[in-house]
Amino acid sequence: MRTLNFLIILFFGYYTVLNAQDNYPIIDEYIAGYQFDKALVAIDNEEQTKELQQKKAICYKGLDNYSKAIEVLFSLAQEYPDDLKIKSEMALCYQALSNWNASLKCYDELIKLDSINVYYKIKRADMLFRLDNYKAALADYKTLSDGYKLNNMIKRSAQCFENMNLPDSAMVYYSKALEADTMDVFSIASLININIKLKNFGAAIKLSDSFVKKDSTNKQINLLNGLSYYGADFYEDAVPRFERCYLNGDSSLVVNRSLGISYYSLGENEKALPYLIKAYAQDSTNVRVLYCLAVMSNEIREYTNAVNYFGILLDRTIPADMYLYLYFRGLAKAHEGLEEYKGAVENYAEATKYGTKNQNMYLYFSLATTYDYELRQADKALEYYLKYQASLGGYLEELRKQEDQDDAHKLEMLSVESSIKTLNSQIGRLEKELAKATSDVK
Incomplete structure (x- = not known):
């Protein structure tokens, strides 16, 4: 009888193990098919292991439930403090929640465990950048670009300088990034934008024209090209560039406003009016757009509109005495x-x-x-x-x-x-x- 009981226990024990082994491929299939909710149910029906807990964290990540994923990973990290994969996943989850401090802490710990891992060093620098600690990020990016010849870190250094309000240094580094990759759209756009902000319109025109000759399809550079001419008051040259933006599907406030004001400045009121009306509909606070609309309304004898626009201008204009x-x-x-x-x-x-x-x-x-x-x-x-x-x-x-006298x-x-x-x-x-x-x- 004891022998029979032993055989029964052995059979059911073997069946349980076999069943668990059969379920792992099912869990993997669920995860591969992005059926994370089903995978979680299957995982919870199993005896928990490190591997299954990691899969559980993956499922929570897949469902955008990063807080639950962190709970699982944090528990695993306590038990397996030297596991790089667990800490790496935690860092990514914290990033998804914009918890840059916690993510930075993870990468600091990862670098202690694996001091030669370049990826961890890049991510650590990125977290410092996210935390607005630009000096520390800059030091890390410089080490990465100098020590590992990672040219894309030059661009990151430029971003640090730009955010530190050091435009001259930023331009130097964006220029270096462009030397390494002449088709680096981000760097060329940033360089043009800084020149526009500094009113270096000649440099902005030269840079944007040069890029447009190579690639006339980039919407961002096309817009900056138009703004370079617009900023320099070269309205005749700005108009066709903004028109190209508009025809390519860019009907943003900047394009409508710039086209309208450019046409107005050239005395082409009929062409200016539709763009200015669109710009006003997108942003009713711009004083220059309002003024152009008011003046044109008078010129085309739409006096009701003129009264409305000038009235709004007067309401929004702070008298000089108010400033004093x-x-x-x-x-x-x-x-x-x-x-x-x-x-x-x-x-x-x-x-x-x-x-x-x-x-x-x-x-x-x-x-x-x-x-x-x-x-x-x-x-x-x-x-x-x-x-x-x-x-x-x-x-x-x-x-x-006063007639209406309430409690206040x-x-x-x-x-x-x-x-x-x-x-x-x-x-x-x-x-x-x-x-x-x-x-x-x-």
Whole structure:
């Protein structure tokens, strides 16, 4: 009987092992067929092994569930700390979640385990770049380009310099990248773009024309070619280049706006109008587009449109006085922050020349309190408290005249009335101080 039991146990044990072996190919088939959900079910029905856990992580990755994949891989990494494949997969999952710090940590650990692996070093540099640590990334890219003759790292170095706001160095490295690969579109586009930003339009024209002669199908370079001429005010040359972009399917805001303004600048209003209308529909905030539309509407006697466009322009245009008010007020606040109160009151007073009625009301308060508490000039403090009092009174009258008075409106009136009462006591105090000072002199 014991022999029979042993044989039964042996049979079922053998069947279980055989069944597991049969399921592994099925799991692999599911994974190969991107049926990751089915693969996960099959994996969970098996006795868990390192291999199956790795397959599980692959399935979670395939389903874009990177957090679950990391959970599985992290557990495996604890058990197998020297497994390069597990740590590499973890690094990629962290990248997919934009967790650059965690990914960087993985690559640091991988480099400790395999110090000669160039891939890990490239990815480490990329993570430093993602973290905006451009100096450290630059050092790694330089080591990779110099030590391993990886020319594509030169381009990465250029990107570091560009992001560090060092355009001259960036251009040097983009030029080196182009020497290594004359058809490197990214480097040529970046080089042209930097020249446009720096208003080096001649260099931008030369670079973009040269590339277009080799390949006239690249949309990005075609656009930059047009922008190079446009930036230099060479509108006759810019128009056919932007038209080529448009005919090749680029109906972006930049193309519509640039074509419209180029035609307008050449006096070809009929050709300009449709592009400007499209540009305005894509971005209604551009002042230059609005102005061109407004002027052309007058010229073609579409006065209703002209009124609309000019009205919008006036609403959006900040008067020159507003700039002066903001500048003087800002300067006054800076002096105040430095406890340079004389400079503060001088600039607050200057700001009152350009502020609106309500803006000046707050300036009067700042002037009064600064003279009162910081400079201890009671006469000047009283002068500005009285101006503040008059402004508050006028503001209160405006509030009372408004017809629609909701709860917020009523609270504002109560607040102003309370401020006036407090202000009256301040004025009374100063008047007494000045009266006493006058009697003491006598």
